[in-house]
Amino acid sequence: MIKLPNLPEETRAAHASKGWPLALAGSVLLIVSGLLSWSYDPNILGDISIALWPATLQLFAIFLGAVALIFALMHKGPLQRLGDWFDAALGLRTLGNGAVFFALLSILAIAYEAGGLININPGAWVALAGAVLLFVGAHLTPQRLLHDLAKTQVSSVVEILVIVVLMAFALFSAAYVLGRDDAWVFVLFLLVLGVIVMAMARAGFFTWFGYVGARHRQVLTLAAFAVAFLFPFTQDGSDANMSIATQVIIFAATAIGLNIVVGLAGLLDLGYIAFLGSGAYVAAMMSNAASATVGFKPPFILVMFIGACVAAIFGLIIGSPTLRVSGDYLAIVTLAFGEIFRLSMFNLDGNNGPDLTNGPNGIPGIPDLKLFGFDFGKPHTIFGLQLGRFSNYYFILLLLIGFVILVFTRLNNSRIGRGWVAIREDERAAEAMGVNVFGLKLFAFAGGAFLAGLAGTIKAHQDTAVSPDQYVFLESAFLLSAVVLGGMGTVAGVLVGATILKLLPEKLRFFSEYRLLIFGLLLVVMMRIRPEGLIASKRRQLEFHDEDEGLAKEIQQEHLLEVAATTEGPR
Structure with a gap:
């Protein structure tokens, strides 16, 4: 995804109190938009013309809005204890950027398939309004001082449950994306999925999950191969x-x-x-x-x-x-x-x-x-x-x-x-x-x-x-x-x-x-915004971001964990 410019710190500080309500309202609007009709034509994009019966793009909007709502409540609300560990503000900004791209691309897809903007129903415009509100609110929301993820204390049962849920979600996503024959639906699903994954990464979830994986390496390996083994059974032959x-x-x-x-x-x-x-x-x-x-x-x-x-x-x-x-x-x-x-x-x-x-x-x-x-x-x-x-x-x-x-x-x-x-x-x-x-x-x-x-x-x-x-x-x-x-x-x-x-x-x-032209452009953009790769090793990532002190601290912490793991055992 293209990285949009951040707001000046003076603007964010002056309007910080408005950020969270706007982000919350944008998240709710995205969810509501998924319950409305998006197009007059029932023969395109998996029939998104029916209200209160969401399909394809409507479901994607609900999913994106629900994740944004969770991040907003992590920053301020019932899930604030989680927000003490994960950077909900950074995650919201990523979701806001992605929501705008999703809404605009959805409108373009409907107009292309249905033959003009005239055939777009209010649901798509409500999604665009919600995305804009989420974008503005997320960029006005200030970041908070967080605890060190390496010091998290969670029971092993919860950590294993997180591994199982994440692997099950990976299986569902793989089965769903391969089952999509419509190219627009395929692209928009990948966009939503990529935005959510990037938001979780910027919030620090995958850093924490790395520690969990290191503590439960055998469970993670077993879960990954179980998902891979079960995949053919999801394809209906x-x-x-x-x-x-x-x-x-x-x-x-x-x-x-x-x-x-x-x-x-x-x-x-x-x-x-x-x-x-x-x-x-x-x-x-x-x-x-x-x-x-x-x-x-x-x-x-x-x-x-x-x-x-x-x-x-x-x-x-x-x-x-x-x-x-x-x-x-x-x-x-x-x-x-x-x-x-x-x-x-x-x-x-x-x-x-x-x-x-x-x-x-x-x-x-x-x-x-x-x-x-x-x-x-x-x-x-x-x-x-x-x-x-x-x-x-x-x-x-x-x-x-x-x-x-x-x-x-x-x-x-x-x-x-x-x-x-x-x-x-x-x-x-x-x-x-x-x-x-x-x-x-x-x-x-x-x-x-x-x-x-x-x-x-x-x-x-x-x-x-x-x-x-x-x-x-x-x-x-x-x-x-x-x-x-x-x-x-x-x-x-x-x-x-x-x-x-x-x-x-x-x-x-x-x-x-x-x-191939679209694919090549995506590669160029990818190499511009993340030259170290999608899932780069921390040490190689530091080569491209040597000014990142937080990343250097993470690498040092991982090294200490590896040393501790090799020295543990009966004496």
């Missing part, structure tokens, strides 16, 4: 939505591998898609497809290992002679490697080279996986719900990304991970301190390639075909964008970045050829 979900997981697993190279070791790789392609081609050539070119047909578990090792060997081959260069030169070399791989797949057709890949035709007709008697190509009924082909692949990909996340986190927290970070920060200083710079760089390339090769072996069977056109430079650019957009060096950030980059183009097909 939809193969279209599950196809998107499986593509997201493959993309995310590959991006996490790239995160080792870029996020931890600080090496710019623009040809990373080649490692995914090498794993996919190995799986295709060793499959039972009629056009497969290798007579060796081992079990798929062994194929996964072979494909990952082949990708890692490619990583060593490209890394050994090139990692002595850095910066722009390394980027150019890796870009060239990506193109060399794609052109090699074109030429290994039996005419220009060995007959391995069938050239530009690729290897079609790859059969579905069959593991331990389970056929991934057939639908199965579980708990009375039919799960299709893509749901079957979703579960095995879930195991894959769990393994990839485990490898990444273990490496990140090890001596190797600390060596990578030292190289990223200052290669010369790391080498002077005895860090094996070249060896760790090479291991980063090989390790990241290994994880991408694993994902590629499953991707080949899920797509039922491989061809050189699937592994173009644009795919490498999207992988790098997922790492940078989500937050380099973090798992959650890359998962969010990968989801956004795969989901938005699929759901914005309504905008035809303009969707």
Whole structure:
């Protein structure tokens, strides 16, 4: 979201008493607007023409108004005890900015779909009035002196309940957003959700939740995987939505591998898609497809290992002679490697080279996986719900990304991970301190390639075909964008970045050829207002906001908590 200018402190101080009532009134108006009719046309945007029967945009307005009301009551009212810990004023300002954008975009959507402003009913205008009141009131509301979130004393039951509720909300949101076919509804829901999440972040909720997650790490991990496991059961057997979900997981697993190279070791790789392609081609050539070119047909578990090792060997081959260069030169070399791989797949057709890949035709007709008697190509009924082909692949990909996340986190927290970070920060200083710079760089390339090769072996069977056109430079650019957009060096950030980059183009097909333009503009805006990424590590965030003393204090507090956690235990 674009950051609107703040009011001068003199203006805020002079009218501070008016801020809270205006914010409260704006919140209530947003809720009321959701109960009114927004359009004369019942055939657009999920029928928002009926009063007292809210749908889509009306529900979003009620949801946004309810959250703003809670923040207002946290600042002054029955929930004021919570407001002693969380910065409700900052959260209200974010909600006020977002509410104005939501109301204006909703009016634009209705006018576009219904054929003019004349077809907009009072509900939308009431929402705009409420958003303006909330915006003005929020920016007039002064901030309060808060307690230190690190010293919060809440029972473990409440903390675990918060984790469960947040994970359940994530499951509901994912199911809802994938079920939206209308592009306007999809965009407006994401806008409302993003505004609320940003408001909670600015209020300090996720800082506190970080402490809760550290105290209940096992519960948080279990809840996250439970949500991921239950997701296919919310899609009512939809193969279209599950196809998107499986593509997201493959993309995310590959991006996490790239995160080792870029996020931890600080090496710019623009040809990373080649490692995914090498794993996919190995799986295709060793499959039972009629056009497969290798007579060796081992079990798929062994194929996964072979494909990952082949990708890692490619990583060593490209890394050994090139990692002595850095910066722009390394980027150019890796870009060239990506193109060399794609052109090699074109030429290994039996005419220009060995007959391995069938050239530009690729290897079609790859059969579905069959593991331990389970056929991934057939639908199965579980708990009375039919799960299709893509749901079957979703579960095995879930195991894959769990393994990839485990490898990444273990490496990140090890001596190797600390060596990578030292190289990223200052290669010369790391080498002077005895860090094996070249060896760790090479291991980063090989390790990241290994994880991408694993994902590629499953991707080949899920797509039922491989061809050189699937592994173009644009795919490498999207992988790098997922790492940078989500937050380099973090798992959650890359998962969010990968989801956004795969989901938005699929759901914005309504905008035809303009969707990539809109998407590019969003990335530019994102890099302008939050260059550290959506979910950045605190240390990397401080690199972009080194003047933020509060952030530096948070990092110091987290370091003390980590030291205390490692020294606790029986004596």
